[in-house]
Amino acid sequence: MRAESVAPCRCAVTERADLRLGRWQDVLSDVECDTLIVDAPYSERTHGAYREMESVGRNAISYGCWDSADVDLFVAAWAERTRGWFVSLTDHALARAWETAMLGAGRYVFSPIACMEPGSRVRLSGDGPSQWSVWAVVSRPKTRAAQAWGALPGGYVVQASEGWRGAKSAGGRSGVMGGKPLGLMRALVRDYSRPGDLVCDPCVGGGTTLLAALTEGRRAVGAEMDPAHYECARKRLAKGYTPPLFADSSAAQQEQIEMPGMAHRGRDGDE
Numbered sequence: 001m002r003a004e005s006v007a008p009c010r011c012a013v014t015e016r017a018d019l020r021l022g023r024w025q026d027v028l029s030d031v032e033c034d035t036l037i038v039d040a041p042y043s044e045r046t047h048g049a050y051r052e053m054e055s056v057g058r059n060a061i062s063y064g065c066w067d068s069a070d071v072d073l074f075v076a077a078w079a080e081r082t083r084g085w086f087v088s089l090t091d092h093a094l095a096r097a098w099e100t101a102m103l104g105a106g107r108y109v110f111s112p113i114a115c116m117e118p119g120s121r122v123r124l125s126g127d128g129p130s131q132w133s134v135w136a137v138v139s140r141p142k143t144r145a146a147q148a149w150g151a152l153p154g155g156y157v158v159q160a161s162e163g164w165r166g167a168k169s170a171g172g173r174s175g176v177m178g179g180k181p182l183g184l185m186r187a188l189v190r191d192y193s194r195p196g197d198l199v200c201d202p203c204v205g206g207g208t209t210l211l212a213a214l215t216e217g218r219r220a221v222g223a224e225m226d227p228a229h230y231e232c233a234r235k236r237l238a239k240g241y242t243p244p245l246f247a248d249s250s251a252a253q254q255e256q257i258e259m260p261g262m263a264h265r266g267r268d269g270d271e
């Protein structure tokens with residue numbers, strides 16, 4: 001897609017959400033945030049694998065892949081404007097590039113965290129292991145206040161009730177290739193931000209991260225350059241998320257599960 005063909009516009013979807021159409025480079029230059037959570041395009045390794053599988057019925061990814069130069073540009077632009085945690089979901093091939101860029105920006109970077117969805121991305125060709133994981137590369141500023149945030153989970157497992165088979169009752173997938181389960185994004189939002197914080201996602205896709213932020217009582221801002229994806233996100237945010245009243249028991253149970261993070265302390269270290 002030619003990003004220049006999209007006329008930047010601004011759209012405040014709800015009181016707490018600000019969703020903008022256009023490239024983040026063009027439409028978010030005035031934004032600073034408390035927490036940044038991004039699920040940017042993955043590497044050529046992932047995008048190429050999807051292209052190869054088109055002949056056996058898997059959809060190709062409609063947006064271009066990223067390389068380490070894209071990651072460098074992104075982190076250089078956002079590290080200074082992100083007051084707290086910086087979380088990037090990515091594939092194994094780009095995880096090191098995110099880590100290197102965050103280190104270069106003077107942040108404290110943790111080893112990548114696996115986000116597992118058992119049963120996902122089965123190898124339709126029957127050749128070897130499926131790919132159940134994406135990686136969250138996370139970093140924080142090197143301040144005493146950020147260091148006192150509290151212990152966090154070392155991984156996330158998407159439950160069947162919120163994965164492909166249970167997506168509807170658990171808030172639905174975004175409909176965008178690469179869209180993430182709402183439950184996973186809600187857990188990340190809970191762990192890496194506080195109520196009332198401004199969570200930014202510069203590559204919104206179908207809006208799962210922003211919807212998760214709103215659902216968890218945060219404020220949300222983001223951009224999406226593909227008009228169809230933008231429209232999908234706009235509709236989802238306008239509708240909001242209501243947990244199903246009569247969900248099957250596993251989905252209902254999932255709504256109640258807290259990821260096993262410790263109780264959070266205030267950003268300034270207060271209890």
Ligand SMILES: C[S@@+](CC[C@H](N)C(=O)[O-])C[C@H]1O[C@@H](n2cnc3c(N)ncnc32)[C@H](O)[C@@H]1O
Pocket residue numbers: 022023024025039040041063174175176177178179180181202203204205206207208209223224225226229
């Ligand atoms: C992996 S998808 C995000 C999926 C999303 N997390 C969800 O659950 O629906 C990545 C998105 O980033 C968008 N994107 C890529 N580069 C961008 C840029 N420079 N500015 C804004 N959006 C961008 C793509 O159009 C795509 O929709």
